Amino acid sequence: MKPLRLAFAGTPDFAAASLQAVLDSDHEVVAVLTQPDRAAGRGKKVQQSPVKVLAERHGIAVLQPENLKGDEIRQQLRDLNLDALVVVAYGLIIPQEVLDMPRLGCLNVHGSLLPRWRGAAPIQRAITMGDTETGNTIMQMEAGLDTGPMLLSESLPIGDSETGGELHDRLAAQGARLLVTVLNDLEQYLANATAQPDDGVTYAHKLSKAEARLDFRLPTRALYNRIRAFNPFPVSWVPLNGQPMRIWQASESPQPGRDNDEPGHILNVDDSGIHVATGDGALILEELQLPGKRRMAVADLLRGNPDLFQVGEPLGDSIDNV
Known part of the structure; x- marks a missing residue:
């Protein structure tokens, strides 16, 4: 399959690992979407997301809309003429109109074995519930919350004393590798996509202090x-x-x-x-x-x-x- 023309949407370190893997591949990333810079930490200093830092280091155009509802951002995305949009821990809802724009649709890297732990915090929820394994699922996105057809998944054991941070890093590396595997033969993976089963659905709600x-x-x-x-x-x-x-x-x-x-x-x-x-x-x-x-x-x-x-x-x- 020839190299794909891609945009990448993501924000935290977990997403940056996937972006780096795509940048190291033969595919072309023509734009990056990430959440707006926000104040964080004790000093409330405005910080750039890890994805933005990585994108700017590679000279890639960065788009930071508050949401994807506006006509301007939608036209910007439309003008990119994308083969696919890769979404990893972006943190914003992708409207159906945007999902339909790329020629081959939108892909998501999700840090669980779907349909278990759909939602915002799959890594931590897996540990709190005593799961002994987790993994990554590469799926084709649709309007529902992490409900799309699965393209590729791979399990990963959870260590008895493993922390959320340690598991995060291993899953980020695994997800990045699986993403490139799918992109390298995307049309074939799309042709063999598998619907998520109705049984075993759980939700990983957002963490709070x-x-x-x-x-x-x-x-x-x-x-x-x-x-x-x-x-x-x-x-x-x-x-x-x-x-x-x-x-x-x-x-x-x-x-x-x-x-x-x-x-x-x-x-x-x-x-x-x-x-x-x-x-x-x-x-x-x-x-x-x-x-x-x-x-x-x-x-x-x-x-x-x-x-x-x-x-x-x-x-x-x-x-x-x-």
Whole structure:
């Protein structure tokens, strides 16, 4: 198949991995769409998306509309005379008129084995629910949310202690490779597209900082999965003096729970970490970040704050209003 004339729509690091793979291929990227520059971080400094940074490094025209509803952006896309539009974690809805513009339609790289975990946060949801495998699906886009026909998929095991960030990086690399495989023989893959099954559909709703607050009444395994899933974003936390104390790393305690252990209360404090009672046992918190401080191993944190965590006391503020 001859090289394709493409536009690429994406925003975060996950998308940048796919853009780089396409740039390294024989196909031509004539324009990149990415979300507008936004203020982020403590200083609210305006930041460019990773996709924009990569595109400008390669001298590719960058389009940053607030949405794809306007006549101007639609005409710009129409004038590109695209063979296909590649969409990876773009973050904006693609209207049907835009989906219909490219000669061969629009493709999406999605970080799950569809139809499981359609939606915004498939990587983290897979870990929080204790899935043992995930993967990538390359699909042809349609108006529904991640409902289009599947062109290619490949599974990937989830490590027992793997964090959301670690799995993100492996899936980004896998998705980029699969995307180029499909682009290299796109018409054949389109001819053999497979409809998603009706069974097994789940939705990966967008992450929020509020849901990252830990409720120690949950089972130990559920809490452990949340902590690793939400590392590095939005990061699990509990309130300490009205401010979030972040919990970056933990492990499951081998000790069985006792009936009189109140969830959220500290059972032991030693160099291995802070042992906290859960709904069915105990969790060992190994790496914390006090409000306004850097993240630290608990053993190091305790040297500077030896009296901060007391056995028998709740971890942080009361959990009654969780």
